[in-house]
Amino acid sequence: MAKPINHAHWSNPSRLKTRHLLLLMHLDEQGSVLRAAEAARMTQPAASKLLAEMEGLLGVPLFERHARGVAPTWYGQVLIRRARSALLEIGRAQEEIAALRDGRMGQASIGTVVNPGTNLVPQAVAAVKRQHPDILVRIEMDYSRPLVAKLLDGQLDLVIGRIMDPEDGAELVFEPLADEPHSVVVRAGHPLAGRAAVAHADLEEYGWILPPPDSVLRARLETMFLERGLVGSRSTVETSSLPVTINLLRSSDLLTALPVEAVAPYVQAQQLAVLPLELGVSMESFGIVRRRGHQLSPAAEKMLEALRGTAQELYSAGAR
Known part of the structure; x- marks a missing residue:
């Protein structure tokens, strides 16, 4: 367990330097002071001293030391997230300056x-x-x-x-x-595409192309299936790629839920069709x-x- 640092002796945290932040990134990635020191091209004592400097400047323990190496404390996790952003900003600033210098x-x-x-x-x-x-x-x-x-x-x-x-x-x-309301999209010539009206129950016998399980749209589609008493097809393909989805639709009888605007060119080219059904799923x-x-x-x-x-x-x- 990391020892608490005496908050009465806080120094100015603005004295943190880029070398402190770079070491912080290496410590987070390597989980070891020795490996972090090697990655930062410094000695282990120098890395330990730099880490102690950071903790002294901020007045809190940034890493817990244990037998297998080091792990960030909550304080450390906060600083790591902000440090990563700061280093990215510095890199972007260098790119912008170079671009402006070159006109x-x-x-x-x-x-x-x-x-x-x-x-x-x-x-x-x-x-x-x-x-x-x-x-x-x-x-x-x-x-x-x-x-x-x-x-x-x-x-x-x-x-x-x-x-x-x-x-x-x-x-x-x-x-x-x-x-962003979603509609059911199928290939042109799909058995359901020529109907004047389509019911939710008509969808049950066809397979679906669905977004990954951790997406909000997937959860809403599954809720819609449950609310309509639909079992949901066992024939499911999971993808977050629009090109993959479109090509799967064009070569199968699978269904998917997409905003009409996302497939408008394919509908106009008569490659895909939008079913006449109020799906009841939107974002x-x-x-x-x-x-x-x-x-x-x-x-x-x-x-x-x-x-x-x-x-x-x-x-x-x-x-x-």
């Missing part, structure tokens, strides 16, 4: 959930690239929870998604954009998620402006 505007990293990732984000990026072709835009598509975690860690500048964990709300700003409004109080880079600022402008054109509700 470029830098880069913007965006995370998006599926629906806006098929229309809003590409259109906004195209608008930015027309005005500022030298901006590098990085786009990552995933579910909201992992994207927001990367936003909080400083790996992303903006997320188009939802805040799923209320405890993150104090650190984030959310601008709602649009609701909360998605929107632009940012870190509260965080100053965006010039490139990310341009991206934010383009997302807002494009959203006004795309969604009748506008950027409320």
Whole structure:
């Protein structure tokens, strides 16, 4: 058990240096002062001294020492999370300075959930690239929870998604954009596609392409099955990939639940069809998620402006 540190002798924590934070990362990754010292290219006594300095500056124990090495305390976990973000910010700052020095505007990293990732984000990026072709835009598509975690860690500048964990709300700003009702999507020519009306019971004999079990949409689909008294098919494919889902739909009689906007081009091309059924499954409004109080880079600022402008054109509700 780590010994408590006398809080009466706290020093100024702003004296923490980058070398302290780098060692902190190595200690967390290696779980050993010796291995962390080797990774940081210093001696074990030097690493131990640096760790003692950190704990002295903050007035709390950051790691518990045990027979197999070290493990972060709660204090340590807080500092590790913030240190990781700080080091990422320093790295991004170096990239931005290099870009500005070379006459470029830098880069913007965006995370998006599926629906806006098929229309809003590409259109906004195209608008930015027309005005500022030298901006590098990085786009990552995933579910909201992992994207927001990367936003909080400083790996992303903006997320188009939802805040799923209320405890993150104090650190984030959310601008709602649009609701996201889901419909049942099938291949064109599917046995259910030509019907004037489809009931929930008609879905039972067909297999489903479902999102992973830990997603909110999966939970809502399973709730819908239960509420409608449906057993749910044993023929299930799990994937979070939109291209995989679309290709599976086109080559099988499987069903899936997606926002109509996400597959509109395939429906217009008569490759996929949307069943005439009010599925009763929807997600909360998605929107632009940012870190509260965080100053965006010039490139990310341009991206934010383009997302807002494009959203006004795309969604009748506008950027409320």
